Structure formats: structure tokens, C-alpha cells
Amino acid sequence: MTLAAPIDPLAGAPGAYRDDLVEVVRTRHVPIGAIRTDSFAFWTDHDRVHLAHDLPAERIDNDLAGLVAAELFAPGWLEGSELFERLMTGLVVSAADDPLSAWTLFYRNTMDRLAQLTSLRPGAATEPHHGALVEGSLAGYAPVYRHAAGLIEPGSVLELGSCFGFFSLFAADRFAMTASDLSANTVRLLGRVAPLLGRRIETVICDAARVPRPDTSYDTVVALHLLEHLPAEHGAAVVTEMQRLARRRVVVAVPFEDEPTAAYGHVRVFTARTLIEIAIASGWSWTVHEHHGGWLVLDRP
Structure with missing residues (x-):
């Protein structure tokens, strides 16, 4: 074939x-x-x-x-x-x-659209846009991006599995952003479009479990809705790599689903218990909470 x-x-x-x-x-x-x-x-x-x-x-x-x-x-x-x-x-x-x-x-x-949505106060109702709210819509991602930005301290940030790079573009006016993804063509596209939008970001083509950068290269490393696309063993390697690269903090966000959403390429589901198990295995200080999905925050001891 x-x-x-x-x-x-x-x-x-x-x-x-x-x-x-x-x-x-x-x-x-x-x-x-x-x-x-x-x-x-x-x-x-x-x-x-x-x-x-x-x-x-x-x-x-x-x-x-x-x-x-x-x-x-x-x-x-x-x-x-x-x-x-x-x-x-x-x-x-x-x-x-x-x-x-x-x-x-x-x-x-x-x-x-993201700028409009994230300017609304948390919890405010949004007007219909292209039909009803569905998972993966901009109205669904806006509170995730806003919450992620609130968990990051000033400094340099690496986003793993950035895909189109929307979060990196969204946060580029507040942090020194680097977007990375395994898809070379998607990363190159982001590099072409970002200057046209007046955003300055760095880009890296790589597997999220093998980033070609030295230890503690970034103040914060984030993975927003990445781990649900990866088998458990690969996901664990990504978290380990995030800890290697982060000087201060690791931020992970995942959706809470009953079944993986196949159309979006999801292959596993998460619960609060799953995130707690990852946190304990990390050996770092940690918190787990829920906000439009699950969140794991690791802080270097």
C-alpha cells in the first residue's frame, strides 16, 4: 500500500x-x-x-x-x-x-476571535459563532489559553505540541515564546505567518519527548491538550522531557472525556486521578485542579 x-x-x-x-x-x-x-x-x-x-x-x-x-x-x-x-x-x-x-x-x-473571547470576564456568556459550542471550538479553547497564561510567570516559555501555534501567538506579547511540533510543515507555516500577524516567536521542529535544547533552557514549559494524543509511555517521556527543560515550572492541560475523540486524534482519556499519579511520579512539587478540563502544575523543588 x-x-x-x-x-x-x-x-x-x-x-x-x-x-x-x-x-x-x-x-x-x-x-x-x-x-x-x-x-x-x-x-x-x-x-x-x-x-x-x-x-x-x-x-x-x-x-x-x-x-x-x-x-x-x-x-x-x-x-x-x-x-x-x-x-x-x-x-x-x-x-x-x-x-x-x-x-x-x-x-x-x-x-x-480569541482576542474577543479572552477579553470577556471568566464565565461570561458568549454569542453564538458558527453554531453551537463544541469541543475544540475557539470558545472552548479561549478559557484554556487564558488560564494557562495566568499560570506562567514572566520569562521564556516553550510550548510543546503547538500544532498551529495559537497559544504561542496569543501569549507572545507577554512572554518570550517558542513553539514546537513534530509536523515540520506546520511549524514552517507558523514561522511564515507569525511575522505577518505582528507576532514574534521562535519555532522548533521536534518530537515533544526529544527537544534539541540543553537542560533548563526555558523558565516554563507547557503542553496544552497534547498528552491525549499520545500513548501512555510516550506521554510519560514528554513529561520527563518537560522537567528536563524547565527552570521553574511545567504546565500540562488535558481534556476530561468519557471516550477519546477520534476525529481530533485523541488516543487516551484522563481523570484527576491520572494527573495525580503523574504528579507523584515526577518528584516535584505539584498541584492538580480542574478548569475546562484537567491541569497539572509541577514546580522544580
């Missing part, structure tokens, strides 16, 4: 994205027989999924993840985290005439 080439977020034609597994186009014209949802139409042809949409520019932000999950994956039409990521990439890239402009639109809309 031939493996699909890695996702290239900067590949695409005007209004379209195509790779080994998916084709996404911005159009109102779809073939007879396509399956229609509120926002999309899709069909399959051999081994490729075709997705059509006509989303306006203001809807191109990270809430697309919740939209795709709710309309295409939750009903069982499609499955698999790789397909989910490729369709998300296609929706963004197809939203403009060139990929970099599309990603800049996506990032700018996302960061503007």
Missing part, C-alpha cells in the same frame, strides 16, 4: 486543494448524488474524498474544526484523524487564491 505524502499546507491552486486522499474546492456546483450537509457537499471517487463548500471569508478560522467534526465525522460519514486534518487544510487553502493568503486569513480570523 502506498502511503500518502505528508500534508503541504502551502500547496494548492486558486480556490482548490488536492492531495493523495482529498480534493477540496470552493464552488457552488456539485455533482448529482453528492451528500449534502448544512455547510458542505461531498462524494468519493476511487480512493479520494471530494469536498465542496462556499464558506465566506469570515468563517475561515479554527472553528472549522468543530464544523467538520459535527457535520462530517460525528454522523459517521467520514472517519480518521488524517482525513480530518487533510480536509481542514483543504478548507483553509481553498478559501483564497493563494495558500499563504488563505492561511493568513485563517490565522488572523482565529486570533481576532
